[in-house]
Amino acid sequence: TSITITFANSVNSSVQVGDDIYYSTITNGVTDAPTEVGSVTAFTDTTVTCSISAEASTTSLASKFFFFAKDNKANLSSLVGYYAEVVMKNDSTDEIELFQIGSDVSESSSS
Numbered sequence: 001t002s003i004t005i006t007f008a009n010s011v012n013s014s015v016q017v018g019d020d021i022y023y024s025t026i027t028n029g030v031t032d033a034p035t036e037v038g039s040v041t042a043f044t045d046t047t048v049t050c051s052i053s054a055e056a057s058t059t060s061l062a063s064k065f066f067f068f069a070k071d072n073k074a075n076l077s078s079l080v081g082y083y084a085e086v087v088m089k090n091d092s093t094d095e096i097e098l099f100q101i102g103s104d105v106s107e108s109s110s111s
Contacts, residue, residue: 002041004049005061015043015068021050023064031065040068 005021022034038050048066090096 001052002049003038003052003061004047005037005066006047007066008046010045011043011048012068014070015040015048016070017041017043019068019070021048021066021068023061023066025063026065034067037061037066 017040019040021037021040023037024034025032038052040048040050042049088098088101
């Protein structure tokens with residue numbers, strides 16, 4: 001069984017097929033324990049379609065706080081066809097010592 005949830009605002013741009021959707025109810029500032037809705041099978045700018053769990057199928061999803069967890073198999077930190085090439089030059093005639101080289105890489109959530 002699947003369900004399509006429509007949101008008034010745009011769906012988070014990091015959502016991908018395979019991510020798990022959860023909901024909680026917030027009452028007087030207190031958030032219930034999260035309940036799994038299901039796994040994302042499709043999405044648009046304002047909708048998320050997911051295979052629905054048995055517990056979520058018997059619950060009204062109106063007025064719930066929705067969030068998602070990334071699929072552990074998605075967004076692995078290995079190269080997928082992109083690379084960087086760095087050239088370091090020393091134009092000085094004096095001897096220079098290189099102490100450290102660092103890099104910062106951010107994974108992209110887009111497919």
